[in-house]
Amino acid sequence: MANGEMVMEPDSMPEALLAGIPVGGDRVRRHRLSTRLWHWLNAMTVTIMLMSGLMIFNAHPRLYWGQYGANPDTPWLEIGNAGGHGVLRIGSLALNTGMVLGLTRRPDGSLHATAFPGWMTIPTSYSLSDARMWHLAFALVLVAALLAYLVRSVINGHIRRDLAMRRGEWAPAHLWADIKQHALLRFPTGLAALKYNPLQKIAYGAVLFVMLPLVIATGTALSPGMDARLHWLVDVLGGRQSARSVHFLCAAGLVGFFAVHIAMVLLAGPINEVRSMITGWYVLPKERRAKAPAPGEEIAA
Amino acid sequence: MSGFNNSAILSRRRLLGMGTVGVGGLLLAGCDKINANPALRSILQGADDLHYPLQRGMLGRDTLAREFSPAQMSPVFRTNGNVTADTDAYRAHVADNFARWTLTVDGLVKTPLALPLAALMAMPQRSQITRHDCVEGWSAIGKWQGPQLGGILAMAGLLPAARYAVFHCADNFGTTPYYESIDLIEAFHPQSILAWRMNDQPLSVGHGAPIRLRVERQLGYKQAKYVMRVELRDTLAGLYGGKGGFWEDSTGYQWYAGI
Known part of the structure; x- marks a missing residue:
């Protein structure tokens, strides 16, 4: 179907067309320039932060709670190896991670003891200083880009109009209905696809207002220099080693978001979705009843 | 269809x-x-260097690092890096309990000093329970005691050209001596001390006897052990690798270790 053309179809609503309201199949503006710019800059930055962060973790693959934590102390999470395979320890639980975490095989076949394997890290082979070089440089990009985007989104009304939950959307019945729609992979169509649904708003809100700010706050709390200025921040987080643990958990949360986000993009129509985040233009998915076979067309099995 | x-x-x-x-x-x-890629590395390192003026702008000169109560101390404070200085001269100092050891203070000073350990012990002392943060990610909380570095530098009297305090150490990595350096804001910070006591005991060889620098707002590699000499300089160029410290020269850790 030619995009952007108002083609009269038997199933479309003539009154909506007359009023200029877009319907399924129409090409519409979906994402503002600020959203598109930040989305891709942030995607790149978070990827670099994550991969360099995993290398930094490799330097001391143990996490603790509290103000202090070092080798003589008890970690709540540790990635190591034993008996010829990797081991992920969480509390008293020990998971066999095979050749993925804790122990990997190099291309030449030799074994390599490392928490996260080279294909997950920046740089590929062990270098704490190079990983810090990437991490500390892009930390500035992460903070500056998020601040600029949040300020812009307050000014242009993006947060109020698109991201804020409406009064009724927190209602359990409404959320449950949205969860069911997602589980059945029935994504909004027509005009409804222009608005974020409640689960989308919660996911984007969690990233924008919880995970990214928290990953920045906990990262800041790891700096002994900033700690001197911000005693309260370290105390609120429960100590520097707790901050390091929360920093890691936030990163894991962002990975979780990324996985669901990519799955949703693939299920909702990757080309249309990705194009809308690049050019801003989005083709509204057709209303479901418009999918009924046209007269004379046979129903395919 | x-x-x-x-x-x-x-x-x-x-x-x-x-x-x-x-x-x-x-x-x-x-x-x-x-x-x-050298060009892109220098861009990234240039961005990293921004943390120094950013933190200097946000931190007051004398903003104190968090101090803890005795109950919050690490049960065991691990050692790391070199755990001794592997030279005959150092072993001789250990054998006679540092009785003939002196700390040299020289370079861009009015009066070069040679201070025996007893003199450092006799000076006004500062004691602090602080958190030691290794660049690797771990932290340990311990108690440190010693004279303030600022007081020692004031005794020597700085020449106007002095901009950095360099700490020359007795230990080596291979044949390369350990050294570190800080700016004068950090050198005159109230918590910057030359610790000869740790956890209410004389500083052990493993932790840097007879004295170890404490710079509480920076990472562990700045806390130079086995300090033999404090040299005041106008520049870090021309000294070893020119980047102001052993790890800075050898692996590229940031000179400003506040982050």
């Missing part, structure tokens, strides 16, 4: 999936290429 559509979508998906893997692979290879 719909069967055709489905397979078209699937193949598109498959294509996109392959694309993602391909881009991922390129990204990885690209990152290692960028990582090895």
Whole structure:
């Protein structure tokens, strides 16, 4: 179907067309320039932060709670190896991670003891200083880009109009209905696809207002220099080693978001979705009843 | 019709999936290429260098690092880096309990000093329970005691050209001596001390006897052990690798270790 053309179809609503309201199949503006710019800059930055962060973790693959934590102390999470395979320890639980975490095989076949394997890290082979070089440089990009985007989104009304939950959307019945729609992979169509649904708003809100700010706050709390200025921040987080643990958990949360986000993009129509985040233009998915076979067309099995 | 559509979508998906893997692979290879590219490294390092003026702008000169109560101390404070200075001269100092050891203070000072350990012990002392943060990520809380570095530098009297305090140490990595350096704001910070006591005991060899620098707002590699000499300089260029410290020269850790 030619995009952007108002083609009269038997199933479309003539009154909506007359009023200029877009319907399924129409090409519409979906994402503002600020959203598109930040989305891709942030995607790149978070990827670099994550991969360099995993290398930094490799330097001391143990996490603790509290103000202090070092080798003589008890970690709540540790990635190591034993008996010829990797081991992920969480509390008293020990998971066999095979050749993925804790122990990997190099291309030449030799074994390599490392928490996260080279294909997950920046740089590929062990270098704490190079990983810090990437991490500390892009930390500035992460903070500056998020601040600029949040300020812009307050000014242009993006947060109020698109991201804020409406009064009724927190209602359990409404959320449950949205969860069911997602589980059945029935994504909004027509005009409804222009608005974020409640689960989308919660996911984007969690990233924008919880995970990214928290990953920045906990990262800041790891700096002994900033700690001197911000005693309260370290105390609120429960100590520097707790901050390091929360920093890691936030990163894991962002990975979780990324996985669901990519799955949703693939299920909702990757080309249309990705194009809308690049050019801003989005083709509204057709209303479901418009999918009924046209007269004379046979129903395919 | 719909069967055709489905397979078209699937193949598109498959294509996109392959694309993602391909881009991922390129990204990885690209990152290692960028990582090895001198021009791009200098851009990243330039961005890293911004943390120094940023933190200097946000931190007051004398803003104190957090101090803890005795109950919050690490049960065991691990050692790391060199755990002794492997030279005959150092072993001789250990054998006679540092009785003939002196701390040299020289360079851009009015009066060079040679201070025996007893003199450092007799000076006004500062005691602090602070957190030691290793660049690797671990932290240990311990108690440190010693004279303030600022008081020692005031005794020597700085010449106007002095900009850095350099700490020359007795230990080596291979044949390369350990050294570290800080700016004068950090050198005159109230918590910057030359610790000869740790956890209410004389400083052990493992932790840097007879004295170890404490710079509480920076990472562990700045806390030079086995300090033999404090040299005041106008520049770090021309000294060993020129980057102001052993790890800075050898592996590229940031000179400003407040982050």
